[in-house]
Amino acid sequence: MTQPTNPNQQTQTQAAGETLAILPPGSTSRDVLDALSRMIDREGLRIGDRLPPEVDIARRLGIGRAKVREALTSWQSMGIVVRNKKAGTRLAAEVAANAIHLPVTMKLEAESLLRTHAVRRPLEVEAVRLAARNRSPQDAAIITTRVSELMQVYGSNTDWRPADDLFHRAIYEACGNPLFGQLIQQIQQGFKEVYEAPLGKPHLGHETIPLHPPLAQAIAEGNEAEATRLMDEILSIVEAEIRQVLETKND
Amino acid sequence: MTQPTNPNQQTQTQAAGETLAILPPGSTSRDVLDALSRMIDREGLRIGDRLPPEVDIARRLGIGRAKVREALTSWQSMGIVVRNKKAGTRLAAEVAANAIHLPVTMKLEAESLLRTHAVRRPLEVEAVRLAARNRSPQDAAIITTRVSELMQVYGSNTDWRPADDLFHRAIYEACGNPLFGQLIQQIQQGFKEVYEAPLGKPHLGHETIPLHPPLAQAIAEGNEAEATRLMDEILSIVEAEIRQVLETKND
DNA sequence: ATTGTTGATTTTGTCGGACATTATGTGCAA
DNA sequence: TTGCACATAATGTCCGACAAAATCAACAAT
Numbered sequence: 001m002t003q004p005t006n007p008n009q010q011t012q013t014q015a016a017g018e019t020l021a022i023l024p025p026g027s028t029s030r031d032v033l034d035a036l037s038r039m040i041d042r043e044g045l046r047i048g049d050r051l052p053p054e055v056d057i058a059r060r061l062g063i064g065r066a067k068v069r070e071a072l073t074s075w076q077s078m079g080i081v082v083r084n085k086k087a088g089t090r091l092a093a094e095v096a097a098n099a100i101h102l103p104v105t106m107k108l109e110a111e112s113l114l115r116t117h118a119v120r121r122p123l124e125v126e127a128v129r130l131a132a133r134n135r136s137p138q139d140a141a142i143i144t145t146r147v148s149e150l151m152q153v154y155g156s157n158t159d160w161r162p163a164d165d166l167f168h169r170a171i172y173e174a175c176g177n178p179l180f181g182q183l184i185q186q187i188q189q190g191f192k193e194v195y196e197a198p199l200g201k202p203h204l205g206h207e208t209i210p211l212h213p214p215l216a217q218a219i220a221e222g223n224e225a226e227a228t229r230l231m232d233e234i235l236s237i238v239e240a241e242i243r244q245v246l247e248t249k250n251d
Numbered sequence: 252m253t254q255p256t257n258p259n260q261q262t263q264t265q266a267a268g269e270t271l272a273i274l275p276p277g278s279t280s281r282d283v284l285d286a287l288s289r290m291i292d293r294e295g296l297r298i299g300d301r302l303p304p305e306v307d308i309a310r311r312l313g314i315g316r317a318k319v320r321e322a323l324t325s326w327q328s329m330g331i332v333v334r335n336k337k338a339g340t341r342l343a344a345e346v347a348a349n350a351i352h353l354p355v356t357m358k359l360e361a362e363s364l365l366r367t368h369a370v371r372r373p374l375e376v377e378a379v380r381l382a383a384r385n386r387s388p389q390d391a392a393i394i395t396t397r398v399s400e401l402m403q404v405y406g407s408n409t410d411w412r413p414a415d416d417l418f419h420r421a422i423y424e425a426c427g428n429p430l431f432g433q434l435i436q437q438i439q440q441g442f443k444e445v446y447e448a449p450l451g452k453p454h455l456g457h458e459t460i461p462l463h464p465p466l467a468q469a470i471a472e473g474n475e476a477e478a479t480r481l482m483d484e485i486l487s488i489v490e491a492e493i494r495q496v497l498e499t500k501n502d
Numbered sequence: 503a504t505t506g507t508t509g510a511t512t513t514t515g516t517c518g519g520a521c522a523t524t525a526t527g528t529g530c531a532a
Numbered sequence: 533t534t535g536c537a538c539a540t541a542a543t544g545t546c547c548g549a550c551a552a553a554a555t556c557a558a559c560a561a562t
Contacts, residue, residue: 029324053542064517066317069543073280073321074328086525086542118381119374119430126373179370183434276545304513315546320514337513337554 022062032071035061040091050088051081113242120187121235123180128215128231130175132224139174140220146170147216154209164205167212171219204241208234273313283322286312291342301339302332364493371438372486374431379466379482381426383475390425391471397421398467405460415456418463422470455492459485 023031036057045051054072058065072089075081083089131139150163172181211234218227274282287308296302305323309316323340326332334340382390397418404414423432462485469478 055542058517066516066518069321070324070515073324076325083543084525085523085544086527086540088542115428115430118377118428119434122373122377123370126369130369177366177369179366183370306513309546317545317547321544334514335554336515336552337511337556339513 027063029067029071029074032061032063032067033074036071036075045091048090050090053088113246114239116187117235117239117242120184121232121239123184123187124235125228125231127172127175127177127180127184128219128227129224130177130180131171132219132222132227134176135174135219135222139170143167143170143174143216143219147213150209150212160209164209164212167216174219204245205234205238207241208237211237278314280318280322280325283312283314283318284325287322287326296342299341301341304339364497365490367438368486368490368493371435372483372490374435374438375486376479376482378423378426378428378431378435379470379478380475381428381431382422383470383473383478385427386425386470386473390421394418394421394425394467394470398464401460401463411460415460415463418467425470455496456485456489458492459488462488 023035036051039057040051051057052060054065054068058068061068072081072083076083081089081091131143135143146163146167150160150167153163154160169181169185172178172184175181211230215227215230215234218230274286287302290308291302302308303311305316305319309319312319323332323334327334332340332342382394386394397414401411401414401418405411419435420432423429423435426432462481466478466481466485469481
């Protein structure tokens with residue numbers, strides 16, 4: 001055992017990390033978790049590494065230990081950290097089976113981009129199939145509107161991803177099962193965080209936008225086969241782009 | 252608004268619920284959550300209902316408020332409860348987009364059995380496809396062993412579901428992407444909890460067991476089309492059984 | 503009579519302190 | 533060198549107090 005190369009051992013002479021951002025008094029538990037995330041990033045902590053004792057974190061962030069514990073409890077319930085009496089709080093070696101928090105899980109395993117995409121893919125295709133089958137006329141109208149808005153933005157040189165988000169959310173709405181939207185958006189959120197952090201967020205999926213109008217039409221017409229085929233093609237393109245980005249990064 | 256029929260208003264004259272089980276001193280946070288679950292069940296609380304103030308819970312369970320808060324924080328981070336200053340802690344009306352905990356979510360919405368099955372279905376099929384494509388020889392051997400064990404147990408009149416679990420876990424292992432296993436098992440866990448509680452757990456999926464040996468063979472042979480077809484058929488049968496159970500329950 | 507306002511109350515949020523519990527490590531003795 | 537007792541450091545738990553905020557009740561104003 002004898003864990004290797006722990007960078008933050010005794011170099012912190014009670015005032016080393018004091019330059020950290022002190023949280024304002026009205027900060028939520030989410031802010032604490034964000035600050036902890038930044039701290040983990042900055043100090044380059046990996047799976048199994050210890051993070052500072054609760055009292056130190058509290059002092060460095062200018063908050064009470066109760067608040068730190070609340071945040072760590074949240075992470076613990078997600079299986080992100082493991083707490084032990086004297087061993088301190090460590091980043092979890094493996095995620096508990098019954099608890100998932102994709103954003104952090106993925107952040108800890110950056111190579112899992114393709115894995116995450118592989119999970120997202122069947123969910124997206126099935127959501128499109130159900131949307132084509134179950135859409136109401138209102139849903140079809142919303143989807144048509146969203147795709148026209150998307151193409152309008154796409155024509156200009158502004159960021160088209162918010163419009164793309166709205167379009168896909170309309171699909172999740174139309175499929176009649178809120179679990180699809182919840183799961184996919186959870187996956188997407190984790191994807192974005194890990195993707196935009198180290199790779200500088202190139203506009204992924206740009207090539208797929210021209211396929212969106214026929215997808216919307218297929219859903220509106222109730223053409224399940226064509227809709228799922230188009231969605232699968234879109235996701236294939238995205239997957240190829242991911243592989244390309246990963247390869248160019250590995251140079 | 253004016254929420255209706257809150258059963259636990261002022262009938263508790265400081266000593267009503269005192270007969271609750273007092274937790275032993277060495278109880279974990281999980282125990283507290285279990286006790287809270289039982290309390291919710293016993294008092295018949297629904298979505299939007301308030302649960303007792305933290306100090307009351309602490310007194311009734313014989314623990315400190317810190318322990319109660321830790322447990323509630325865990326639930327809050329899963330989107331199960333919402334906490335407000337004077338409004339108290341309420342069971343969440345809708346699950347936050349970035350936090351999902353299917354077991355409790357489903358327990359609160361029993362009608363979502365089919366929705367959950369609809370999400371599980373494409374994931375299972377894709378996992379089988381990937382397993383047929385990427386399985387190693389060892390994986391194939393394990394799957395073959397598991398299915399033979401399953402059929403052996405199935406022949407006797409003991410409970411075949413543990414063996415069934417092992418078989419499907421072997422598939423998740425073989426597919427080469429741990430996220431599939433994590434997500435599906437999370438979904439399954441929630442499904443079981445909500446299913447077995449109100450419906451008395453009939454042996455769901457009994458009809459599908461004879462389809463498992465050919466499924467295992469298709470995976471071992473790398474026959475993606477046949478494997479996915481069989482898995483889809485299995486899940487169709489399960490879905491039909493779910494519908495039947497729900498209908499007979501609605502009489 | 504309805505509406506707006508003000509104030510009291512209740513409940514969660516946060517802090518600090520104290521002690522218990524438990525790994526971890528250290529030093530002494532065999 | 534090995535084994536054991538003890539010191540130490542970190543989380544776990546409880547308590548008490550106050551802050552903050554949402555709700556409710558009473559009251560005033562239109």
